Amino acid sequence: MLFYPDSKNRxxxxxxxxxxxxxxxxxxxxxxxxxxxxxxxxxxPAKGELGRAAVKYRDLFTRFVxxxxxxxxxxxxxxxxxxxxxxxxxxxxxxxxxVGICRIVDNAWLVGTDPLKxxxxxxxxxxxxxxxxxxxxxxxxxxxGAVESSYEMRALEIxxxxxxxIRQMGFDTRIHIAGEELLDSDRLAVxxxxxxxxxxxxxxxxxxxxxxxxxxxxxxxxACDAPLAATAANARDKAYWKGINGATSGRERNRRxxxxxHDSRYPMEQVKRVDRPTTLIIDDEVxxxxxxAAFFERSLQGDLGExxxxxxxxxxxxxxxxxxxxxxxxxxxPHQGGDVAxxxxxxxxxxxxxxxxxxxxxxxxxxSDLTGICEIPRYAWNSHKEDGTPIEMxxxxxxVMLIDQGYETMEGASGDDWMSGVQxxxxxxxxxxxAGIMGETLRGHGFPAQSQTNAASDVLHIPLIxxxxxxxxxxxxxxxxxxxxxxxxxxxxxTTDMPLEVDKPINFGLQKFCSSCHKCDRECPCDAIPxxxxxxxxxxxxxxxxxxxxxxxxxxxxKGSACGRCMKTCPLNKVIDLDGALVTxxxxxxxxxxxxxxxxxxxxxxxxxxxxxxxxxxPLKKWWFDHEIIDGVTTDAKATNERDIEPGKPVxxxxxxxxxxxxxxxxxxxxxxxxxxxxxxxxxxxxVLETPAEARARVAAGGAAPAHYTPxxxxxxxxxxxxxxxxxxxxx
Numbered sequence: 071m072l073f074y075p076d077s078k079n080r081x082x083x084x085x086x087x088x089x090x091x092x093x094x095x096x097x098x099x100x101x102x103x104x105x106x107x108x109x110x111x112x113x114x115p116a117k118g119e120l121g122r123a124a125v126k127y128r129d130l131f132t133r134f135v136x137x138x139x140x141x142x143x144x145x146x147x148x149x150x151x152x153x154x155x156x157x158x159x160x161x162x163x164x165x166x167x168x169v170g171i172c173r174i175v176d177n178a179w180l181v182g183t184d185p186l187k188x189x190x191x192x193x194x195x196x197x198x199x200x201x202x203x204x205x206x207x208x209x210x211x212x213x214x215g216a217v218e219s220s221y222e223m224r225a226l227e228i229x230x231x232x233x234x235x236i237r238q239m240g241f242d243t244r245i246h247i248a249g250e251e252l253l254d255s256d257r258l259a260v261x262x263x264x265x266x267x268x269x270x271x272x273x274x275x276x277x278x279x280x281x282x283x284x285x286x287x288x289x290x291x292x293a294c295d296a297p298l299a300a301t302a303a304n305a306r307d308k309a310y311w312k313g314i315n316g317a318t319s320g321r322e323r324n325r326r327x328x329x330x331x332h333d334s335r336y337p338m339e340q341v342k343r344v345d346r347p348t349t350l351i352i353d354d355e356v357x358x359x360x361x362x363a364a365f366f367e368r369s370l371q372g373d374l375g376e377x378x379x380x381x382x383x384x385x386x387x388x389x390x391x392x393x394x395x396x397x398x399x400x401x402x403x404p405h406q407g408g409d410v411a412x413x414x415x416x417x418x419x420x421x422x423x424x425x426x427x428x429x430x431x432x433x434x435x436x437x438s439d440l441t442g443i444c445e446i447p448r449y450a451w452n453s454h455k456e457d458g459t460p461i462e463m464x465x466x467x468x469x470v471m472l473i474d475q476g477y478e479t480m481e482g483a484s485g486d487d488w489m490s491g492v493q494x495x496x497x498x499x500x501x502x503x504x505a506g507i508m509g510e511t512l513r514g515h516g517f518p519a520q521s522q523t524n525a526a527s528d529v530l531h532i533p534l535i536x537x538x539x540x541x542x543x544x545x546x547x548x549x550x551x552x553x554x555x556x557x558x559x560x561x562x563x564x565t566t567d568m569p570l571e572v573d574k575p576i577n578f579g580l581q582k583f584c585s586s587c588h589k590c591d592r593e594c595p596c597d598a599i600p601x602x603x604x605x606x607x608x609x610x611x612x613x614x615x616x617x618x619x620x621x622x623x624x625x626x627x628x629k630g631s632a633c634g635r636c637m638k639t640c641p642l643n644k645v646i647d648l649d650g651a652l653v654t655x656x657x658x659x660x661x662x663x664x665x666x667x668x669x670x671x672x673x674x675x676x677x678x679x680x681x682x683x684x685x686x687x688x689p690l691k692k693w694w695f696d697h698e699i700i701d702g703v704t705t706d707a708k709a710t711n712e713r714d715i716e717p718g719k720p721v722x723x724x725x726x727x728x729x730x731x732x733x734x735x736x737x738x739x740x741x742x743x744x745x746x747x748x749x750x751x752x753x754x755x756x757x758v759l760e761t762p763a764e765a766r767a768r769v770a771a772g773g774a775a776p777a778h779y780t781p782x783x784x785x786x787x788x789x790x791x792x793x794x795x796x797x798x799x800x801x802x
Contacts, residue, residue: 071651071652072651072653075645075650075651076316076649077316077317079316080315080316081691082159082162082478082479083154083156083158083159083162083693084317085158085162085169086167086317087317088309088310088314088317089264091305091309091314091317092298092302092305093298093301093302094263094296094297094298094302095298095300096297098260099261099297102260103175103177103261105177107180107181107254108257110180111248111249113219113222113248114218115219117215117216118215118216119212119511119515120432120507120511121216122510122514123511123514126405127405127503127507127510128222128226130401133401134230134401135226135245135247137233137234137237137243139239140702142240143239143240144695144697144705145705146239146695153290154293154294156694157171157193157235157292158171158693160232160694161232163479163693164231165197166195166196167197167277168274168276169195169264170263170295171192171193171194171262172258172261173261174189174253175261177254177257178254178257178258178261179254180251180252186252186287188242190289191287191288191289191290191294192258192286192287193232193288193292194258194283194284195225195283195285195286196264196277196282197221197224197225198279198280198281199221199279199281199282201331202214204331207331207428208419208427213435218282220435220507221282222282224282224437225247225282226284227398227499227503228284229245229286230394230397231395231398232394233245233286234390234395234398235390235394236290238394239697241289241290242289242290243287244288246285246287247284252287253285255283256271263295263296263298264283265298266299266303273303275304275305313649318649322649331435332426332427335439335647336553336555336646337554338440338540338576340662341539341662342576342577342578342665343539343576344577345574345575346575347537347542347543347575348542348575348580349542349581349604349611349762350762351533351536351609351610352606352765354775355779356449356609357733357780358449358451358452359452359608360454360455360458360781361455361456362456362736362741363736367456368621368747369382369621370382370794370796371741371794372794373737373745373746373747374625378622378625381625381626382797384797385624385631386491386492387699387797388631388700389488389491389492389697389698390704391694392491392492392495395496395499396495398499399798400799401800402503402506403523403525403526403798403800404800405510406502406505406520406521406523406526407519407520407521408509410516410517411514411515411516414514414515415516416516419515419569420569421569422570423571425569425570429441429469429568432508436507437504438473439555439559440471440552441471441472442535442539442540442573443469443538444467444538446565447533448463449609450468450533450537452527453739458739464520464528465518465566465567466567467565467566467570467572468522468534468537469505469563469565470534470540471562472559472560473496473504473561474497474559475496475497475558475559475634476493476558477555477558477644477645480493480638480643482687482690482691482692482693483638483687483691484635484638484687484713484714485637486595486627486630486632486634486635487630488631488697488707488710489630489694490630490633490634491630491631491632492631493634497560498562501523502521502523502525502562504562505521505562505564506521509566512564512566517567518566519564519565519568520565524562524798525796527563529563531561531563536550536575538573543610543612543613544557545585545588545591546590547598547599547615548612548615549636551642553576553578553580553642553658554658555642555643556637556640556641556644557636557642578661578662579661579668582668583642583661583672587676588601588721589640589641589679589685590639592719592721593685593713593716594636595623595635595711596619596620596622597616598619599613599615599636600613600614600615600728601723602723602724604761606762607730607732607759608779611762614728615728616727616729618731618747618752627711628708628709629707629709629710629711630710638685641679641684644658644684657671657675680715684715729753729755730752730755731747731752732758732778732779733780734778734781735752735755735778736781736782737782738783738784739781740785742785755778758778760776
């Protein structure tokens with residue numbers, strides 16, 4: 071399509087494969103019902119360090135195979151089709167490749183098991199296995215033999231989230247996967263319309279390689295799918311290659327399959343590399359700051375008042391799916407680090423360039439969307455933990471990975487409705503899983519490694535994303551934009567001392583673009599994004615947002631969960647692939663490869679983005695219910711943000727007031743009790759700001775760093791005080 075991606079009119083719950091286009095045969099249901107019962111299958115064994123890491127995380131997720139549902143059922147509609155849209159959408163959002171639903175027949179229960187008679191329906195999910203790393207890549211040896219265990223682990227994670235979502239709505243569920251199954255997955259894959267039987271076993275119409283099946287059985291009544299006809303086995307026809315019904319085209323899948331395994335699906339190799347980030351960082355002046363100074367931590371400790379403190383414990387997980395994701399994230403927090411294997415043979419890992427390619431290939435095999443590597447600058451380390459314990463800088467390199475929050479789902483949302491927090495949580499969960507498994511693998515090979523996640527991190531991610539060459543600073547403020555996914559990502563970092571070749575920062579002309587485009591600040595629901603020029607803040611050149619105002623809105627948003635409206639409305643929030651809009655693809659190519667055209671292109675691009683309605687909600691992409699958890703019970707949300715873009719809304723550059731909490735206004739690292747924010751002082755702190763030009767001139771003249779760059783010192787009595795516990799603390 072010229073102006074819109076091919077998928078624009080495709081409902082999200084249909085997934086990316088055109089299953090709906092295949093012939094169906096109801097008679098196969100009866101045939102499958104009469105097949106004799108089968109016996110359980112064993113889980114894939116742990117082979118190699120990656121296999122052992124995958125099995126460890128698989129075992130973590132087995133705690134979710136069974137579980138109690140909440141006592142009261144949610145107010146779900148009686149329309150079984152609408153219920154199925156929600157469940158399938160949830161599974162596709164969590165990256166299941168294909169999803170089908172069927173009723174459970176008696177013979178589907180395995181020999182020797184105790185059937186769960188109350189479970190009437192099966193949600194069958196299929197995960198396509200990724201291709202192996204290229205031959206000659208060190209990761210090839212890591213991955214070979216560990217594909218099954220890795221994707222049984224991923225399937226169990228997805229099922230845990232889908233199952234938890236249904237349980238949180240008050241319906242009983244159980245997960246079934248090899249080693250933990252009571253149901254015949256092959257039979258149900260056929261009955262739910264995902265596979266056909268052949269002489270060689272199961273076959274999927276669209277997937278030529280391997281796949282893993284996982285099932286969630288449930289008491290939740292859902293609309294069912296019909297089995298595929300035998301003719302569906304040969305579905306990779308011309309329509310498939312062109313992208314029938316807006317599904318991902320065969321040509322796009324083929325393009326991805328032929329990328330080098332250490333490259334992402336996006337052509338980052340085309341982006342200009344530079345020696346330093348495109349915004350000024352005065353390295354020697356950037357202070358190391360304590361974790362206690364972060365505004366979400368301050369809200370947790372009561373600095374922003376009682377309401378913000380109360381909502382901090384629920385703001386991103388007050389939707390039933392968000393709560394399900396939180397529980398899975400908690401299970402991984404205690405395993406972000408670990409002991410390094412002694413005596414491991416490291417002779418194969420002396421080449422930093424080969425190591426870097428292997429690390430990237432492994433990250434993409436496990437599900438990262440974009441990966442870069444950098445050395446960790448001093449100021450990227452926090453100075454102290456939440457309780458005031460000093461942090462020593464313990465690793466040299468950062469492996470930085472970005473997880474796409476999901477373009478299609480974001481298209482259906484306002485950016486600050488009930489899906490916003492869930493999108494963030496999905497990014498955090500998947501990132502923690504990928505980094506956790508990679509860390510286990512590296513430690514097994516004798517290299518120290520530590521996951522740095524949203525739940526527990528000793529490093530600041532923004533400077534690492536910049537130095538790892540994954541984006542530039544944007545007008546959104548404390549957020550980096552990537553040339554191919556824009557701001558639509560969450561980050562995770564794995565720190566290590568494995569010798570690695572680092573990436574350079576990038577320049578794709580974003581400073582010019584953001585200087586001219588005001589869409590994010592125009593659409594911000596709390597006026598937290600600056601309308602004016604960049605300033606110097608704690609040693610960084612930045613469009614400094616009003617972080618207090620942003621934090622308060624995200625925490626106390628009563629018509630949704632958190633907020634990502636800036637991501638939703640950014641003109642760079644697009645799909646850049648062979649199925650994307652022709653105009654978007656052309657603009658992206660020119661923006662990366664013909665930056666000299668930026669002065670001409672940017673005003674046109676920003677204007678056209680509004681004219682095309684980009685940033686509006688697409689109802690075909692909304693699959694979820696507007697639910698809110700109140701006192702542990704899932705209810706209908708009383709209200710929901712239903713914003714669309716406002717192209718005519720004026721931007722008051724001069725009248726905007728932004729609060730600046732410099733390093734000298736932060737709480738002490740070991741601050742006893744609350745440290746209330748002083749907004750009047752923060753508004754007045756504007757007067758001590760430098761412009762980037764003034765900072766450059768001062769440094770050139772040998773001037774000292776501004777006094778407000780000096781963090782508040784520790785209280786210093788030597789006592790490590792107990793803090794309000796993070797909502798990410800693991801529940802045993």
